Amino acid sequence: MGSNYTSPVTPHLGLPLPSPDAPSQREDVARITAALTGVDTHAAAVDSRLSAVDAALAAADDRLAAVDGELAVVAHDVVEQVSTRAAVDLSNVPPAALKAASLAAGVGQPLILTPVVTAPAGEAVGVSRQPVITVTPYRSLYGVSHAASRVQLSTSADFAATVVDVTLGAVSTHTVAAVLAESQRHYVRWRYQDADGVWSDWSGTIGFTTVATSITTPAITSPLNGATGVGKRPTFACSAFAMSSGTDTHTASRWQVSTVSTFATTVIDTGENGTSKTTFTPATDLAGGVQYFVRVQHKGALGKWSAWSPTASFTTLTFSQWMMIWGAGAQRANPEYIIDVASDSAGNIYAIGRNAEFEGKAYPYIISLTNNGTVRWEYNVPSEKNEDYHTWLWRMVFDDSGNLIVAGTWGTPSTYNLSLTKFSPSGTILAQKIYTDVRIVQTYGLKRDSSGNLYVAAWSEDSGSRAFVGKFNAQFDCIWMKSLSDWTTTLSCLDIDKNNNIYICGHSSESALIIKFSSSGNLLSQVKIGRFAPNAFRIYAISISDSGKILVGGQNYEDSISSPMILDISPSLTINNQYHIYNAGYGSAVTSIRHIGKTDNFWVGGVLGSNGGDLFIRYGLSGGVSRVLSHPSKSDSLYCITTDMDGNPIFGGALWENADWPSSYYGHSALGTMAATGGTTGPLPGATAYSWSSTPTDFVPTNRCVFSPENAPFVSVGTATETRNPVPVAYTRSKTLIPY
Structure with a gap:
């Protein structure tokens, strides 16, 4: 065999087999x-x-x-x-017997069920820094009542040190009072105690991580950044408290005002202030004509502060005392004067007036000026007929957006109706409604409540009635309207109290009337004002302070004697006090009263007839500031007065060229400002015929007026409307601005 011979093997076990070719032992x-x-x-x-x-x-x-x-x-x-x-x-088995048997049997640990922490969940993240800990309810095999609980929180799982270790009453939930560190892992456990003083085992330990809290940086919302003409005691406002992450509640703010943008020094620093959280009004005036910077930060209940707000800059108002006198209009008996004045939060001044005849028509207008008398814009309303009262603007108020709402009369050659118009701060008409079922001659009262509802009092000519009052929503939709039925009273003024009760005043030939309505139009009370002697008493003005102080102004006639009157009345329409300037000259009257801000302090203005008619303005009833504008042997009249944000009076009226009434005369509309301290006296520069003096105009107590019940009937009136799209008239009158 060759050297490559391979021995055969068995098929299953693979056992080698002898070669069949072996020469021996075959x-x-x-x-x-x-x-x-x-x-x-x-x-x-x-x-x-x-x-x-x-x-x-x-x-x-x-x-x-x-x-x-x-x-x-x-x-x-x-x-x-x-x-x-x-x-x-x-x-x-009674619990007591079970307990006794267990103790006799040598049972050691009493059977109080070990609590289980159910909240926060194990390994929870973003947990409040004042978490609510909750465990399973207390259970006792022996029926022993629950006496106490103990809860521990720690930043280590072995509880070597605790951040909270408090024993509570018989509760199974607890809100942690301490503010835990943010973004920190914590551990919590709980145990129960029964009334015998025996504790259960500790619950299993639960770990959780607190939230990373972040307060949103606030923003100054008022005044706007870069604002000018801001009052010297502005109300600062900021955005609401908010969280960028986590939850918290607003507990305080800090306001700073400075004359430098770095706030290296401050004129106001409130520190932590828990009252003025989103608005703040300084206790004293800032300087006028100065640029200031304001910022605010918020603090949450967890003790964390936000970043400072972006800085807002503003410049305070520089008061300027001036008068603007319109050039003389046509020589005709139609009146021409400033009817109403108002001032917005930026210090701009608005006035309503009526121009004398131009191209056969007389145009009412609104004019807006800066606080120093520079004209911003003027809107002349087209008139469809040259007659008294057919198209007039009478009273104005601001809405929350700074738009101007004006009540007036819209006339056609055959009629005149109540109109309500909204103007933007730049003089564009935004909305208008004309109530065609109401024949309005003059609208002498317009007020707006905090919900945006409007209240109107007017002199009407419906069915022989001359008194009208109505309530309208912010869209000028009528809520209700009422008119005196078959009565001869002319309504002359309106105001509302803090509960939105409505007070309207007017007069007939001999007496005056004060009527009080609820905001829903229900008649609450009414009184007639008479006097001991014959002749007449008339009301022209009413003003109600935030505290509810009600002042009514007018005039009392007694034969040839005319006295400006002020009545201090109660909400129930009774006389608290009454005052007058006795025998100030025929035609003397209080024509306007205006409370200052939210206080009971007030400015009063009117006419003194002893010198042919002098305009007077005074602060309060007696003493203090008193100013009279005289024009020898000629009539000067004040029809309206208000104040700017700093309490300086703004007034409007007319200066007449001819004192003889009712013959034809030239009339000059007049608009002016006066410092709250009284300002300059003496002749007006460039118009020396007019002169301011500090002549006293003190009111003294009197008892000339008496109140008696009245029962004037009111009826509802129609509410049909239409809308016009008037195009302003391109017309303006010459005006002379006189700073002094």
């Missing part, structure tokens, strides 16, 4: 080969039988597993039945 080789082959065959049979045994064992394992499952179900059922039966049995 029979032995054959026999051994047969034996080994047989062994191999037997081994194969054994392996087959072992595989069968393995399969049988696997099947047995499956059957045993099934039996184990069945036994587990049986065991659970047995435990549940035993537990239920035990609970039933124990429930029949």
